[in-house]
Amino acid sequence: MDAKGKKVFGKRNEWKKRKNGKVCVAMAKLVYDKTGRLLFTKEMKKDYTILIPMMAKIHFDIIKNVFVHYGYKAVLLDTDGPEIAQVGLKYVHNDTCYPAILVIGQLIHALQSGQYDIDKTALMITQTGGGCRASNYIHLLRKALVKAGYENIPVISLNMSGLEKNSGFKITLPMIRRMAAGLLYGDMLMSLDNQVKPYEINKGDSAALVERWIQKLTEILSGGHGFHRKEIAVYLDKIAEDFAKIPIRKTPKVKVGIVGEIYVKYSRLGNNNLEQFLYDQGCEINMPGILGFMMFKADNRLEDYKLYGGSKAKYVFVKKLMDYLEELEAMMIDSQTRFGFQPVTKYSHTKKLVKGIVGYGSKMGEGWLLTGEMMELAESGFPNIVCTQPFGCLPNHINGKGMIRQIKRVNEKANIVAIDYDPGAPRVNQENRIKLMLAVARETLKSEWTQNDEKWKVKVPVKKKSTSSVK
Ligand code: SF4
Numbered sequence: 001m002d003a004k005g006k007k008v009f010g011k012r013n014e015w016k017k018r019k020n021g022k023v024c025v026a027m028a029k030l031v032y033d034k035t036g037r038l039l040f041t042k043e044m045k046k047d048y049t050i051l052i053p054m055m056a057k058i059h060f061d062i063i064k065n066v067f068v069h070y071g072y073k074a075v076l077l078d079t080d081g082p083e084i085a086q087v088g089l090k091y092v093h094n095d096t097c098y099p100a101i102l103v104i105g106q107l108i109h110a111l112q113s114g115q116y117d118i119d120k121t122a123l124m125i126t127q128t129g130g131g132c133r134a135s136n137y138i139h140l141l142r143k144a145l146v147k148a149g150y151e152n153i154p155v156i157s158l159n160m161s162g163l164e165k166n167s168g169f170k171i172t173l174p175m176i177r178r179m180a181a182g183l184l185y186g187d188m189l190m191s192l193d194n195q196v197k198p199y200e201i202n203k204g205d206s207a208a209l210v211e212r213w214i215q216k217l218t219e220i221l222s223g224g225h226g227f228h229r230k231e232i233a234v235y236l237d238k239i240a241e242d243f244a245k246i247p248i249r250k251t252p253k254v255k256v257g258i259v260g261e262i263y264v265k266y267s268r269l270g271n272n273n274l275e276q277f278l279y280d281q282g283c284e285i286n287m288p289g290i291l292g293f294m295m296f297k298a299d300n301r302l303e304d305y306k307l308y309g310g311s312k313a314k315y316v317f318v319k320k321l322m323d324y325l326e327e328l329e330a331m332m333i334d335s336q337t338r339f340g341f342q343p344v345t346k347y348s349h350t351k352k353l354v355k356g357i358v359g360y361g362s363k364m365g366e367g368w369l370l371t372g373e374m375m376e377l378a379e380s381g382f383p384n385i386v387c388t389q390p391f392g393c394l395p396n397h398i399n400g401k402g403m404i405r406q407i408k409r410v411n412e413k414a415n416i417v418a419i420d421y422d423p424g425a426p427r428v429n430q431e432n433r434i435k436l437m438l439a440v441a442r443e444t445l446k447s448e449w450t451q452n453d454e455k456w457k458v459k460v461p462v463k464k465k466s467t468s469s470v471k
Helices: 015-020 042-047 057-069 082-091 098-112 133-148 173-199 205-222 229-244 262-266 274-280 290-308 312-338 347-353 367-379 394-399 401-410 427-451
Strands: 049-052 073-076 121-126 155-158 254-260 283-286 384-390 415-421
Touching (some): 049 057, 049 098, 057 073, 057 205, 098 133, 121 133, 173 205, 173 283, 173 290, 173 312, 254 262, 254 367, 254 427, 262 290, 262 384, 274 384, 274 427, 290 347, 290 367, 367 401, 384 394, 384 427, 394 401
Parallel strands (some): 049 121, 121 155, 254 283, 384 415
């Protein structure tokens, strides 16, 4: 059925013919569900290219390769530039969250680029399944596609809550395990890259190693390895071992944490390449990983059960998932510690920190996790923090900007600047505000350094042999 309730089963996709008066026989039948949603069918899987909007480069590269392994023609969009926000603004209302404007803008910009055969293209977008607007970006995207003349392009929802189903795209358990391992490896690579890159003696060593590992992990996961517990521990060690071999020279640097709404925190497009800006300013950065966010999402289900009751069976299932994610986190912490790196903070510790500051029921957007991440960063030597806030994001303004005073009350060293990101915010203003925060940070660093210069002596990472037996 189409959106008007007419039968379309068995019909070829001839929308171009109707639109331009040209004969055009497309490959797949257009099939709609009873609500009028265009489905991504098994027939489409063979020929269609699936476009995925970019967020965290390292993680998404690995995840995209998992899709490719399962037979999908997936393309991760790495486009950039102010025109993407302009395309987004053309098709999405300007009072919508900035991440929605950018994600939808990037997808439509790609469709308009002429690089893809639009008769054989599908789009993918995440649905968090929570109460926040991120669950509804998919509807905004479909509306925008109609407006832009691409109403026959199917949209696939990537979600773990069973929100939308498509016969041509199925998430299976082995696929979930590969993706979970991929996210963990992504966090590991990101964390070690952040610790090594600012101090490397040969510029580019760390970035090259990240690329090498993305390729290696793709082969490993595709070969049916790297996602079983024992293998994960081995490969985490191998990654840490390789990073520990990169020659570095430790010099005093301002340490800056980056937190915020998940899209603008990680996305170069969303935060005007904040990471690069901070490197250029001579900082070492620390970005809490995606695994913590996944744990937060799972943990919310457990908190819901405690606060409001619900299905015991669901609670037991999610608890098992949570235990598994905690196990993965423990492996990463263990590996980073043994090879002389600063380990990521345990999710359970971050959760403890916010007790008495903000309630666990505050879970829209990044919820209490955002406050917790700022507290753990300040505690673990990254008191200078950029809190990235997209336009239109009420939950993160409450748990981010709104909590700065409370955090400073607990940790007076916290030096936090909240930066708003929206299509009209000039980059130069954002960078100037960050520079002011850095000026304070440099003063503090200078006084700490003169008080105790011992701690800045060259640090050579402890190199321990991997216990690996897996090649
Ligand atoms: S977290 Fe903020 S930006 Fe993201 S969907 Fe919710 S309101 Fe919008």
